[in-house]
Amino acid sequence: MTSSDLRDTLRQMLAVLEEERQALAGLDLDAIVGATNNKNHLCGTLDSVDPATLDEECLGLVDAARRLNEVNRQVRNIVAANVSRRLDALTGGPQLYRASAGYTRAATLA
Template sequence: MTSIELREALRQMLAVLEEERQALAGLDLDAIVGAANDKNRLCGTLDAGVDGEIDEECRGMLDAAKRLNEVNRQVRNLIAANVSARLNALTGSPQLYRAGPRYGYAGGRA
């Protein structure tokens, strides 16, 4: 993969991660699944590797994609913990899944 192809794939990944964030915020399941499929496809493209060195622009986009993906992962986990707590409250059963204190600082890192 050339540097130009890598740059384009990273731009697409950043756009998909932003779409995923919006889908998570709106709890839009179809959009969340679509974003997951797009991320998987783009990961396959990125797995092809790069011919030569990665330039600074690509490094910046890689870093931004990693941060966005981490924030989205934390949001998914918080949503799952919230759903679990609500289901447990409705059924009166003990909580099987607990989001630990590490999720308390998710907003501070972004």
């Protein structure tokens, strides 16, 4: 894969991660599943890349993608904690999954 192709793939990954963020914000299940499929495809493309060949621009794109992916992961966890809290409130039952205090607090603010 050329540097140009790699940069294009990383830019596509950033676009997909942004689409996923918007899908999570709107709780759009079809868009979330589509973003997941697109991420998996792009990860398959990136599997063949030798990390030693990354230039500064590519490293910056990788870092941006890593940060955006982490934000999306935290949003997914907040949504899951909020759902668990609401289900427990309905049933009065104990939680099977306990989110950390930070996620629980963020979920109550949402």
